[in-house]
Amino acid sequence: MEQSSGLRVSDEQRERAAQEIREHFAAGRLSEEELSERVQRAYRARTEEELTALLADLPRLPVSPQQRKAELAERRGQLRRRLLQESGGGLAPFVAGKLVEHYNAHVPFVLGAGTVVVAAVVLSTVRRALDAADRGQIAQPELDDLDRIEREEALPIGAALGDAT
Secondary structure (H helix, E strand, O other): OOOOOOOEOOHHHHHHHHHHHHHHHHOOOOOHHHHHHHHHHHHHOOEHHHHHHHHOOOOOOOOOHHHHHHHHHHHHHHHHHHHHHHHHHHHHHHHHHHHHHHHOOOOHHHHHHHHHHHHHHHHHHHHHHHHHHHOOOOOOHHHHHHHHHHHHHHOOHHHHOOOOO
16 A cells, blocks of 8 residues: 555455554554444455555554565565576577577588577576576575575564674
8 A cells, every 4th residue: 555546456455454454453543433434444445545545644554574574585586586587588698699609600500400499498497497486496695685684583682683681
């Protein structure tokens, strides 16, 4: 609900808004009547504008550890996929160029067939790597910062600050 628009909302968005309203009630910001009214309106909402209006006069809640972990996992998947796409996307033209360079003077027929075969092998390898990344089977050193953030969030506050207690 960061952006207000006339787009239709999903059941998940309605449930998330209702949960936020319940948390504001638990914090004492809403009365029981307001809670009941807003939750009903959240479940009846059809657009993002309607959901945003329900929460407009309430402060943003801090992100829960579960939400933070889900965001980090989603970002990690995006980074893995992007890294593999960019490295694989750069590898295919390089290999094709090297084949052209090598076979250009020797056998013109092999040039076309060899290029097609190598390109198919490279692209299938990249595809398998992307699938493995989506399943979380490939670890990338570029994602160490996300690992560090997850570890810090799992520590007690004093330990994360280097407290010796």
